[in-house]
Amino acid sequence: MEYRERAETYLRLLAEAALRPGSDGHARRIRRAADLLIEAGVLTEPLTARILADLQLSLHVRGRQEVFVPGGRLRHLGSFAPGAPGLGSGLASGQPSSWRVLRPGQPTLGSRLMALILLNDKGLAPATLCFSPAVGTSESDVPVLTGLTATDNLGTAYRLSFTDGTWAGSTWTGTVVLIPAPPATVRKLDITGPAGPVLRADVADVPADGAAPGAAPRSVQESPGERLLTRRAEAMLAELALGIHDKPALSQSALAELAGTLEAAGLLSPLSPAPARLAALSQLLGLPLEGPASEVPARWTEIMAYYGRRRRLAPVTGTAAIGMVLPEIDGVRLAMAGVRSGGAGSFLHAAVQGLAPLPRRRPPGTSWDTGFSVWARDDAGGWHLGTVEDISPAGGTAGVLRLALLPPLCHETASLTIEVTGPSQQMAVDLPARW
């Protein structure tokens, strides 16, 4: 039986049990279980809402008025929503992606292009743009960016728009959107402001459609329940790194209910080490849980060790170009553009297609959950957790991601091994980084 079928059967049987005499109060437990099964990626929100609505009606016609809000806020802002129409619904419907990536040539001083990603109707150019200090530090991108124009070596002029970016002094890092899409034969891109050139970049086509060689997706070894617990652990690590302290802490009883629900729904083996691993991580983070520290993966302890220091190594400053399309996993395709690192941290910039829509702004006190895990390993073997810092729609079927690397990169790594794990598929690929 598939995980989805097991989970739906479990939820429906829970609802059956709630109808029996003497089972008052079960409805809230069912709703928590429903939330969990959605978060685990095995049930869709509409199906779950329907089951809960049926339960409420069944209780009502039996004279039971339990406090119960089916179909309400089943999931929290910022969480994974399997089955939701994605930013990249084209991928979900089997429409082939026509993405192509052009990489910048030799780096130049000042502004830096990470990659030029060609979509059907536009080009995405994640870049760092350095402006004259006379322009001033802009709290609003508008006055500075609206004065920019772009042309290529073929004489084509482009309309420009911009995703959310970040300023560091007079340097802006974000994604420039060029309309129409530049042709794959373009070899030079110039972005000019009122005061003169801002970015001049040579670009070259990447062989084989820019796809990373040898990055064949493979099946995830973890069960959906283990994946969920791993994502919970990664969220806790991200909250540690981001200084989020106001979320309700995981308790022993909450973990027991979590693991119990996942086991009963057939999503987690009773022999799985994942609950003990999460308990051990929680204990190391000072929560009142107990677990064997030996179960905590080294990459998790690296993050705790970094953020546990009083004096942390400063992030490296610079921009690295990557420019590589990763193979599609679980209906999602990523094109890794590059890395920008500085005082605020290290950020991996990527274009994405097929991701379920997320709220535009990360609500305070939460971390975004895309349903995917992203890890990056630098050339010294250090692991960095990639957490979504920002996501900008880039027109219907695509989006631009800014992933914070936790901890930040502390040296100019010559390569990054990117490991992406989705609900059922994962991949790892080595990507050269040119600073």
Next chain:
Amino acid sequence: MSWFDSLPPAEVTVPCGAGAHTVRWTAGQLTLPAHPDAEAELVLGALGGDKPECVTLTETWARHAADLAVLTTGPRCAADRVHVDRDEVAAQRASLPPGWTQAVSVPLVARLTGPAVPGRATLRPLGYGIDETRRRQVDLIELLELLALGPEFQFRLSGTVSAAWAAPDRAGERAGRGPAFAAALTGRLAPAAGDWLGIAPDAVTVTPHEGPGWGTLAVTGTGTARRLHASLPVGWLADVWACGMAVAGGHLVVAVDEPGYPLARVRALPAPGAEPVAVTVRAERDDRGGLPVWAVASD
């Protein structure tokens, strides 16, 4: 022979126009003694004339004849009282916006039960538009109107729905509804197993059985660890459960060879682990929540 041969006729009185009319269920069909030519009245209604309420009711019954929400909401056993206040439903219908009072004539097998059923052109995916909202609201009110007919009709409608899904040519569609049928079977075998063995309902799980044979049943463990696992065909819900004969004379009925009323020939388990035995059961009285009470007449 059909599953409903094991059920006696049933009647209920419903408001119709200025008066009240009898709606009769017999041999699997709703009939309207006060409207001998209901079909003509349906045609007149379609042409803009007034449609009597009890004629509308037969349409509603037909629309929900394969609606799995009936099994989700309806009774699990005779002791499970499902009560719907007819006046409350009438008020809900009256509160619908103008033009919303009539459901689209699409079999609810598609609309109410989630993903599309293959091979049915009228199916639409669940959505959140105004049409879907309207459909859901009207479907809900219609379902409540049917449940308001009382327990005799609730069991008979549940049997109708189960029989529709149990058809041999719908194995593929059933496979796509495995979890819903697992819940429907579990929710109905559990109280029967409680009567049969005294086992706690939470200790009972049933999976839908496909293929030859009546299925399987096993009891494991003792005390609080006692569990009953069964595999039964969806048709058991119509042939056995909806006719009130899940437990007859200390036997658990697992299949019906010759449906009939008041005598039926069934296969029943005298005990867990035993092979089913063929027995004749007799309906002794009809006062148990609208269902007959059956006893073993002879082996």
